Amino acid sequence: MASDTATDVFEEHRPVLTGVAYRMLGRAADAEDVVQDAWLRWTAQERDDVAEPRGYLVRITTRLAIDRLRQIRARGEAYIGPWLPEPIATDFGSTVPDTAEQAVLAESVSLAVLVVLESLSPLERAVFVLREAFGFPYGEIATTLERSEAAVRQLAGRARRHVEERKPRYDVDPGERRDLTQRFLTAAAGGDLDALLDLLAPDVRMISDSGGKAKAPVRILEGADKVGRFLFAVAKQPIPAADFTFPEINGAPGLVVFSAGKPDTVFQLEIRGGRIQCIHLMRNPDKLGALPTL
Known part of the structure; x- marks a missing residue:
């Protein structure tokens, strides 16, 4: 040494x-x-x-x-409302060549x-x-x-x-999660409530972390109708200079909504049986600083 x-x-x-x-x-x-x-x-x-x-x-x-x-x-x-870990952008592929080791690291950092x-x-x-x-x-x-x-x-x-x-038992196929995440954005941003409800499991849960510093439910929402209508209402509210990316967040596909180049909202979906079982919604601005800007 x-x-x-x-x-x-x-x-x-x-x-x-x-x-x-x-x-x-x-x-x-x-x-x-x-x-x-x-x-x-x-x-x-x-x-x-x-x-x-x-x-x-x-x-x-x-x-x-x-x-x-x-x-x-x-x-x-x-802490005001549900607590979620601080989301981080992850990409183990370039540093962890072994697939099994990559899967272990990804799961251990999952939300x-x-x-x-x-x-x-x-x-x-x-x-x-x-x-x-x-x-x-x-x-x-x-x-x-x-x-x-x-x-x-x-x-x-x-x-x-x-x-x-x-820990929840969800499907972990990255391709399926990425596809459903993109369809989720299309349905929500397009104001298509029926398409959005079709993606949600009947007992879907949405866990929102804002820390009381941004608009988000302070209780866990449960049920497709309640979650879908909340997201539908949110989608009608314009975000200044909005943009979207689909990076890997905490070892799995995610959706980051940007406002004027800065992370505003992070979504990550948990999938089971081809439908969205749980939505993690992160809006606490104090927890988005580790994510890259546009």
């Missing part, structure tokens, strides 16, 4: 550190802060004594993320899984992220968390069961 600068080594591992921090926190800005804190600690460290920089940096980042998560929960800040992870304890969440998303050995996780390997295995089993029991 002597031939590499501190910056070179850190930048090599930054994608993993950011991935760990984001999955731990579900907040891109907080994840960036944690990674920056890890960088400061790395530069202050006698690095010649570090045999495995990746493990050392992941250990620092995980501990900082646990502390940050505990601080967030201790503050007990009231549905991140919502379930919010209900885990900080330690359970850390074990789940390190083990299920990044495949770290139990012994290494035990060192990171300063727990016995037996305790880590227990935490891992409990977290895995919790996630499996609570």
Whole structure:
């Protein structure tokens, strides 16, 4: 490692550190802060004594993320309406050549899984992220968390069961999701209520996150008629200099609505049986800053 600068080594591992921090926190800005804190600690460290920089940096980042998560929960800040993770643009294809590994990374950053992870304890969440998303050995996780390997295995089993029991069972074919997302936009933007209702499952749910800072339902809407008519009414309201893109959001196809070049609204659809089962609608402007502008 002597031939590499501190910056070179850190930048090599930054994608993993950011991935760990984001999955731990579900907040891109907080994840960036944690990674920056890890960088400061790395530069202050006698690095010649570090045999495995990746493990050392992941250990620092995980501990900082646990502390940050505990601080967030201790503050007990009231949030207006449903809470959803901060959406991020993802594209694992260029950096993860193995299809199976790509699928694991995509699922671990999905909105549905991140919502379930919010209900885990900080330690359970850390074990789940390190083990299920990044495949770290139990012994290494035990060192990171300063727990016995037996305790880590227990935490891992409990977290895995919790996630499996609570995460929704939706189809995950990207092509089908992308096609339905485009048809969803066409029907909504075109004011075609019948076409929109045809796309919705009878028991469809719409979960909207605005944080009280943008117009959106503060309760979960349920049922095709209620959800469809709400979207139909919204589509009638003009958006200044509107534009649309279909990027990959949190590992799956999404729809971003732009106003004057800045992200205004993010939709992501969950599909089952060829119909839209759940709509995630994100409008909190504080959570759209990690998305690229036009």
